[in-house]
Amino acid sequence: MSGPVxxxxxxxxxxxxxxxxxxxxxxxxxxxxxxxxxxxxxMGEEAFGKLGALVASCCNSSLEELRATLQAATESSQHHVDLVRKWAEVKRVDEDSIGALLKKAGE
Incomplete structure (x- = not known):
């Protein structure tokens, strides 16, 4: 870290x-x-045949919960990235503004 900001x-x-x-x-x-x-x-349940359709049905219900969790995690991580980038931008503007003021005061 180059110093507190x-x-x-x-x-x-x-x-x-x-x-x-x-x-x-x-x-x-x-x-x-x-x-x-x-x-x-x-894949649709029909892709697994008659015996596999039962297994596919069970797997699909579990997979739907997983898919919903992945969707929430994806949305949350994107929101976090957006906020962190905005924070960095604001910090950088603050640093630049302070630097410009100090430079101007030193002239």
């Missing part, structure tokens, strides 16, 4: 570290998207 807001974080965190969460979010896409590509 953020004044009395309760968080001292480097905008570059915030961006790095957002990238890591974005990578996890991409994996969740892939898993959700896979969960949405289910």
């Amino acid at each position: 953020g004044g009395d807001q309760g968080f001292n974080a480097d905008p570059d570290e915030i961006d790095a965190h957002a990238r890591r969460v974005g990578e996890v979010q991409a994996q969740l998207d892939t898993a959700l896409d896979a969960a949405n590509q289910r």
